[in-house]
Amino acid sequence: MASRYDRAITVFSPDGHLFQVEYAQEAVKKGSTAVGIRGTDIVVLGVEKKSVAKLQDERTVRKICALDDHVCMAFAGLTADARVVINRSRVECQSYKLTVEDPVTVEYITRFIATLKQKYTQSNGRRPFGISALIVGFDDDGIPRLYQTDPSGTYHAWKANAIGRSAKTVREFLEKNYTEDAIANDSEAIKLAIRALLEVVQSGGKNIELAIIRRNQPLKMFSAKEIELQVTEIEKEKEEAEKKKSKKTT
Amino acid sequence: MAATFFGEVVKAPCRAGTEDQEEEEEGRRETAEDREVRRQLARKREVRLFRRQTKTSLDVSLLEKYPCSKFIIAIGNNAVAFLSSFVMNSGVWEEVGCAKLWNEWCRTTDTTHLSPAEAFCVFYHLKSSPSCSCYVAEDQQYQWLEKVFGSCARKNMQVTLLTCRHVTDYKTSESISSLHSPFLKALKTQNFKEPPCCSLLEQPNIVHDLPAAVLSYCQVWKIPAVLYLCYTDVMKLDLITVEAFKPILSSRSLKGLVKNIPQSTEILKKLMTTNEIQSNIYT
Numbered sequence: 001m002a003s004r005y006d007r008a009i010t011v012f013s014p015d016g017h018l019f020q021v022e023y024a025q026e027a028v029k030k031g032s033t034a035v036g037i038r039g040t041d042i043v044v045l046g047v048e049k050k051s052v053a054k055l056q057d058e059r060t061v062r063k064i065c066a067l068d069d070h071v072c073m074a075f076a077g078l079t080a081d082a083r084v085v086i087n088r089s090r091v092e093c094q095s096y097k098l099t100v101e102d103p104v105t106v107e108y109i110t111r112f113i114a115t116l117k118q119k120y121t122q123s124n125g126r127r128p129f130g131i132s133a134l135i136v137g138f139d140d141d142g143i144p145r146l147y148q149t150d151p152s153g154t155y156h157a158w159k160a161n162a163i164g165r166s167a168k169t170v171r172e173f174l175e176k177n178y179t180e181d182a183i184a185n186d187s188e189a190i191k192l193a194i195r196a197l198l199e200v201v202q203s204g205g206k207n208i209e210l211a212i213i214r215r216n217q218p219l220k221m222f223s224a225k226e227i228e229l230q231v232t233e234i235e236k237e238k239e240e241a242e243k244k245k246s247k248k249t250t
Numbered sequence: 251m252a253a254t255f256f257g258e259v260v261k262a263p264c265r266a267g268t269e270d271q272e273e274e275e276e277g278r279r280e281t282a283e284d285r286e287v288r289r290q291l292a293r294k295r296e297v298r299l300f301r302r303q304t305k306t307s308l309d310v311s312l313l314e315k316y317p318c319s320k321f322i323i324a325i326g327n328n329a330v331a332f333l334s335s336f337v338m339n340s341g342v343w344e345e346v347g348c349a350k351l352w353n354e355w356c357r358t359t360d361t362t363h364l365s366p367a368e369a370f371c372v373f374y375h376l377k378s379s380p381s382c383s384c385y386v387a388e389d390q391q392y393q394w395l396e397k398v399f400g401s402c403a404r405k406n407m408q409v410t411l412l413t414c415r416h417v418t419d420y421k422t423s424e425s426i427s428s429l430h431s432p433f434l435k436a437l438k439t440q441n442f443k444e445p446p447c448c449s450l451l452e453q454p455n456i457v458h459d460l461p462a463a464v465l466s467y468c469q470v471w472k473i474p475a476v477l478y479l480c481y482t483d484v485m486k487l488d489l490i491t492v493e494a495f496k497p498i499l500s501s502r503s504l505k506g507l508v509k510n511i512p513q514s515t516e517i518l519k520k521l522m523t524t525n526e527i528q529s530n531i532y533t
Contacts, residue, residue, distance in 0.1 A: 050533060063533055200489070200490060
């Protein structure tokens with residue numbers, strides 16, 4: 001059945017599927033993992049960094065991009081589609097600010113991206129965007145926000161979520177470990193993001209990239225050293241927890 | 251000619267009758283040149299079994315020359331990575347043969363630098379206990395089966411197959427997004443009496459390609475064989491997919507072969523980093 005209804009975006013199958021949109025979601029799974037966490041006073045975005053070719057400039061391979069001073073986004077899926085979406089969102093952020101004299105809310109820009117994606121699921125001759133995005137930031141009211149969009153054009157608010165390869169595994173980890181204690185302070189929220197990524201990242205801390213936004217502060221990208229420090233602390237805490245466990249059993 | 255809605259040009263069948271038929275028949279008649287091309291292609295697609303060190307070909311089938319009680323075949327880069335990290339890192343494995351073949355899907359003919367990502371077939375024999383493993387395999391199934399298994403029944407042998415398939419090939423009444431991939435499914439021959447390490451593959455799912463050929467062969471020749479099929483959403487070399495094969499380590503065929511699991515995980519991580527293929531399409 002799929003083969004007759006999966007070539008044109010505007011054709012529904014008899015059982016109500018838009019196969020091109022579903023295939024676009026498979027394209028998202030080909031991108032590396034990205035995780036977003038909404039803390040009390042912080043929002044964290046962590047991504048699995050792709051290993052860069054020797055001659056390639058690392059700065060041009062970025063999964064976390066700022067859309068405005070107070071909003072940033074991580075994506076998973078087709079790189080070129082992400083570039084188009086990011087460029088349009090950045091223009092929209094500035095256009096909004098010039099028109100209304102206020103920065104965009106995180107929800108507004110998420111809705112803009114989701115609407116853009118939805119248009120491409122309903123146009124003849126176009127294919128959907130093959131990316132999912134995690135959009136984080138703080139609104140003027142000081143409340144942290146995390147939204148996720150997918151190729152179908154839907155968007156939802158989340159406390160914590162993951163997209164890309166092995167997203168399910170990371171999401172299950174977050175469901176078990178996202179507690180009030182885990183996000184009690186900023187450093188705990190950062191550690192939670194790194195721990196979630198370490199569940200699926202192939203080669204440890206050196207393949208992780210992390211960005212945070214604190215209330216009334218601009219986006220901060222963690223350096224490789226800072227991430228290594230966090231990973232070392234996490235590994236120490238793990239060892240101590242295991243020692244305690246083995247003491248209890250003996 | 252006709253144009254479809256999407257702009258493809260489709261040749262409409264001629265309703266005028268027999269005018270074009272004679273021309274078509276002429277085109278279909280095979281010339282000597284066609285026969286020669288066909289012969290050369292068949293020669294190119296032959297499966298050859300030989301020893302890499304001596305470059306001599308094997309006259310008999312592999313299992314006739316190196317009989318064994320456990321034959322483990324890994325097909326696909328994730329299954330191969332699992333076997334090389336968890337099974338082949340324990341004990342001393344001696345390379346006993348290599349199957350060289352070419353088909354339209356092959357991207358390389360270099361046999362010297364093999365990795366789980368290359369489509370090739372290398373056979374190893376464990377010195378301490380007689381068992382074999384196949385590194386990876388591709389097309390030309392019947393020839394491969396003949397060269398490896400030979401045409402007579404193998405007694406006292408158990409075959410274990412490991413392979414991967416994309417989760418979108420898995421047919422189920424549940425929605426794919428609710429499936430917890432990667433997951434293992436098993437398919438066994440009638441003579442395989444051991445309980446498999448995971449649930450059996452349900453209908454209407456089927457097995458394709460070489461694993462299907464090997465299982466069919468084993469069913470016909472009454473050889474106990476089991477296929478462990480990992481459904482995953484990441485077909486390239488991936489740590490989580492490889493680790494999905496871990497339940498098999500408790501099976502009777504692999505229990506005696508696996509000794510050092512923590513070291514295996516380290517070897518697996520190294521394999522991941524050395525085999526990462528650069529692609530800028532997906533980030």
